Amino acid sequence: MAKIVIIGGGPGGLYATLEAKKQGHDVLLLEKNKIGQNIRCAEGFFDVLQILDKPPAGIKYKVEELIVKVKSEHTINVNPLHIWMTDRATWQKELAKQAVNAGAIIKEDTPISPDDLKELKQNYDYIIDASGAFSVTSKSYGFIDFYKNNCGKTVQYTISGDFSHLKNCFKVGLLPDFRGYYWIFPKGCKKDSTANVGIGNFDNSRYNLWKKLNDVLEFENLNGEHYKITKRYGGICPIKLLDKLVYDNILLVGDAAGLTSPLHGGGIDMAIISGMQAVNAISQGTQAYEHLLKRQLSKRLEYEKMLAQVWDQRDFDEIEELIGRISKSNLFSLMYNPKLMPLSTKLITSSFDLKGNPAN
Numbered sequence: 387m388a389k390i391v392i393i394g395g396g397p398g399g400l401y402a403t404l405e406a407k408k409q410g411h412d413v414l415l416l417e418k419n420k421i422g423q424n425i426r427c428a429e430g431f432f433d434v435l436q437i438l439d440k441p442p443a444g445i446k447y448k449v450e451e452l453i454v455k456v457k458s459e460h461t462i463n464v465n466p467l468h469i470w471m472t473d474r475a476t477w478q479k480e481l482a483k484q485a486v487n488a489g490a491i492i493k494e495d496t497p498i499s500p501d502d503l504k505e506l507k508q509n510y511d512y513i514i515d516a517s518g519a520f521s522v523t524s525k526s527y528g529f530i531d532f533y534k535n536n537c538g539k540t541v542q543y544t545i546s547g548d549f550s551h552l553k554n555c556f557k558v559g560l561l562p563d564f565r566g567y568y569w570i571f572p573k574g575c576k577k578d579s580t581a582n583v584g585i586g587n588f589d590n591s592r593y594n595l596w597k598k599l600n601d602v603l604e605f606e607n608l609n610g611e612h613y614k615i616t617k618r619y620g621g622i623c624p625i626k627l628l629d630k631l632v633y634d635n636i637l638l639v640g641d642a643a644g645l646t647s648p649l650h651g652g653g654i655d656m657a658i659i660s661g662m663q664a665v666n667a668i669s670q671g672t673q674a675y676e677h678l679l680k681r682q683l684s685k686r687l688e689y690e691k692m693l694a695q696v697w698d699q700r701d702f703d704e705i706e707e708l709i710g711r712i713s714k715s716n717l718f719s720l721m722y723n724p725k726l727m728p729l730s731t732k733l734i735t736s737s738f739d740l741k742g743n744p745a746n
């Protein structure tokens with residue numbers, strides 16, 4: 387039995403806490419706010435590798451269709467995939483309740499500083515840093531810039547209004563000359579529902595993202611009298627896995643480890659997986675963690691990076707045609723099986739030659 391302290395009560399920290407209790411460790415979780423407070427997220431849960439359980443609470447609906455808007459709109463059946471719209475606050479509060487019932491101690495309103503970290507290092511066998519980007523460890527060991535240099539930048543509104551036209555459906559859209567996308571993730575499909583509507587870019591270009599998001603509201607007809615912005619916030623998505631994930635007796639998980647998708651910036655699933663793997667590694671010595679996690683996630687990150695490169699190399703018209711072909715062909719159904727990810731990525735990348743002409 388080890389004495390473990392976990393910093394941060396997001397998905398990474400909470401799943402690590404539950405796993406650590408399951409394995410019989412002594413666990414303290416420290417969260418700077420209240421659990422479930424100040425979440426910056428569109429709240430879509432993509433279990434890409436199809437290895438995680440359905441959230442025990444906070445599911446709003448199972449996502450059945452994805453509408454991708456390039457020049458025109460393409461509808462893709464994603465029902466066989468594991469995608470849920472969630473209410474993360476409800477989900478996280480339930481996880482915290484389960485963790486406390488299992489014997490973990492959770493202290494809220496407890497921000498950890500680099501000085502506190504030094505003390506924790508002395509008093510605990512292991513620290514799991516799940517404090518997101520910019521992690522407490524990065525402040526202490528001096529690598530904050532890594533996140534800044536390898537991240538997607540996002541801004542998001544929560545909007546209340548009528549989203550009945552997007553029943554059980556997510557919508558994402560691409561814009562010309564913009565290496566990024568916007569999203570509309572409704573929390574429900576009734577006339578008086580809310581949605582997370584945001585935009586993010588994944589290159590180093592500097593855009594006025596708020597202006598772009600306001601343009602999106604206009605052409606998506608989300609700015610009339612029937613819609614009201616109730617929240618606005620921004621955040622970063624660290625899209626490059628850190629080379630080093632273990633610092634002395636500290637293991638980094640989730641966003642703190644740079645673990646969001648290089649393709650779209652989503653990271654809830656990877657925070658959960660890395661949180662649980664960090665605990666598994668503890669029984670095998672901390673150095674096993676990097677190995678275990680890279681073995682599980684590197685391939686996926688590699689393929690998503692490849693897809694992002696395809697996106698980079700194509701102009702707007704080519705992307706329109708590519709998405710059109712994918713949505714109409716059986717190609718997309720290969721992605722239903724995570725084991726076929728390399729094959730489907732290869733087929734997608736080779737379905738167009740570099741000049742954007744359809745391959746024979």
Ligand SMILES: Cc1cc2nc3c(=O)[nH]c(=O)nc-3n(C[C@H](O)[C@H](O)[C@H](O)COP(=O)(O)OP(=O)(O)OC[C@H]3O[C@@H](n4cnc5c(N)ncnc54)[C@H](O)[C@@H]3O)c2cc1C
Pocket residue numbers: 393394395396397398399416417418419426427428429430431432496497498499516517518519522540541542584620621622623639640641642645646651652653654655657
């Ligand atoms: C606008 C936006 C939209 C997104 N949409 C999606 C999406 O739809 N789907 C998806 O999969 N991913 C999405 N992501 C990414 C996703 O939110 C993160 O990958 C995920 O939350 C990472 O979980 P985590 O547990 O590592 O960190 P976090 O969720 O960031 O949790 C970190 C926790 O640590 C706490 N903390 C921070 N510093 C300290 C400290 N010093 N002391 C104590 N506690 C501290 C914080 O309060 C927080 O509770 C989005 C990101 C952004 C910015």
